[in-house]
Amino acid sequence: MGSRSQPGTLKYCTCVKCQGAWISRYSFYKHKEKLTESLLSSPTPSFEYPESSFNAPEFTQPLFEGSSTSVLEAVTKHLYVFSVNHGMSKTALSDSLMCEKSSLPQPNHLPSSYKEARTLVAPLLMPLQKYDVCINDCVIFRDSGEYEYANLNECPQCLEPRKENGKSRKMFTYMPIGPRLSRWFGTENLCKLIYEKTLTVSRSENNEVIRDFTDSEQFQSWFKAGQVFENLGKNSCVPLSLFTDGVNPTEIHQPAKNPCGQ
Structure with a gap:
């Protein structure tokens, strides 16, 4: 200023x-x-996630009269199969739901299509934020404490237009880490799993096999005096590397040489 x-x-x-x-x-x-x-302004937002959301009547009601399986449990099984089978289409999932729904005692509450199942569980899913971005990845068209780009029609750096024929030329989908952490610690079983994952050595008896990155000497050294996590308890650490792939935090990489840039 x-x-x-x-x-x-x-x-x-x-x-x-x-x-x-x-x-x-x-x-x-x-x-x-x-x-x-x-x-x-405080840089630490507050994210609330009541576990009671899972206890809503539309989720806990039995799949059909006399069933010991809830609607949410039945839908979760179908969505799990859909998630782990990468070649499975939404149409195939809809066919699977329709087939089971027709074979179950009538009436039943199983959704009959992917769209119905997705709509049912939508309140429980991670919130996503979508932003327009410059076609050359210069900026994200959003406002912050430092920049005001949300209402711009062109990139302030390369001057490329934001939209073409009324449609965004490029978009970026962001999954905020705050709501994800709040779900971890707001859901009892997940919270237990996080805290039960003590960061102690889980190597084999001869110490030749490392079963987790947290077993490595490099990671253990980060808690020593003068290091990154000095004076911090290991049980307070949260694995924030969920959205990384091919990253080695203990090695300084040379520039990628293969044509794919991996």
Whole structure:
């Protein structure tokens, strides 16, 4: 935020919105106030996830009269099969649901299609955020404490248009880590699994086999004095590497040489 003055009532503002322009004193101090508020705001959001969501009547009701299987349990089994069979189409899942629904005692509450099953469990799924991004990956069209890009029609860096024929040229789907962690610790069984996964050595008796990254000497060294996790308990660590693939945190990689960039 600049503070140069010009004769009269104008002030020189260098915020992201003005980018070096003479504006009124009133606008200048409003921009300054907004920037200060964004810097002082808490960076730690609160995410609530009541486990009671799973106990809603539409989930806990029996699949049919006299059944010991709930609707949620039955749908989860189908969605699990769909998830682990990567070649299975949504149409195939719909056919499977319809076939079982017709063979179960009537009436029953099993969804008859993928769309119905997806709609049923939607309140329990991870919230996703979709953003328009520059076709050249320069920026994400969203507002933050530092940038205001949400309403731009072109990239502020390469000037490429945001949309083409009224449609976004490129989009980015983001799965926030906050809600994911809140579900881990807000769901009793998952929370137990996290805390029961003590970060102790689980090698074989001859110490030749490492069954988990947390067994390695490199990881153990991070908790020593002067290291990354100094004075932090190992049971407080949360495995945040869910969305990484092919990453070796203990090695400095050379630039990729194969044509796929792997």
